[in-house]
Amino acid sequence: MSTRPWVRKFALTAHIVSSVGWLGAVACTLALSVVGLTSQNGEVVRGVYLTLEQTGWTVLIPLGMASLLTGLIQALGTKWGLFRHHWVLVKLVLNLLAVAILLMYMQTLGSLADMALRTPLAGGDLDGLRSPSPVLHGVGAVVLLLVAAVLSVYKPRGMTGYGWRKQHEQRKTIAAADAVTPFR
């Protein structure tokens, strides 16, 4: 499938913006999670966990979905394809994994937000509210999205079996066309 250059540029811009925006948003939630884990201020801790849930629904999930969708458009609309090059395939798997984990993890963030509303602002209850889980997930997500970004820039070589076959088919077609019309 081939697309017009301006469509390709637009899709590429949308993909970069959503993907890098997603990485930045995840970095922010990671910073918030660290604050929630370490702050001695009950209102701050409560606010962090309420904010994390809202940020997840309004920023992280939309950006993750946008990154996935624009990535698919970008792959299928260019000569890279979706299953031809290992780096594209690995990026697809990473993106799907990140979105799936995020969607599942929203349940935990929802529970933390509920608990933040119920928990008294002082005493040992606050320690029960604190959770290292958002920090761990945030670190994992940052690493995963950084790897995806590095793959996008470096585009390490290597084709899949499917990509290899497709390329040979195309070369055969071109060679056959050249043989028929040698003086094009």
Place this chain on the structure above:
Amino acid sequence: MADPPPYPDADEGPDRRSIAGTTRWVKVFGVIAVVLALLVGVLVLTGGGNHGPGRHSGSGGTGSQAPPSGVRESGDVEGHAPPAGGHTP
């Protein structure tokens, strides 16, 4: 995924990106992925990864709590009901 050149192999030689089979970096990625999957699996099985909703509801007290936020007034997250067993990504 970046925009490829109009003819991906034209400016890099025909074999620059057309190496068939599994390259070294893919093997390294695969090994790392397997190790991480095993690590997560062990954590989940040993309870270290038990971070689902059930874990947090235990210390939350009883039904005399403040009502949830606007997003969760129906006891649900915008229609996103958690499964019975929670989740363990």
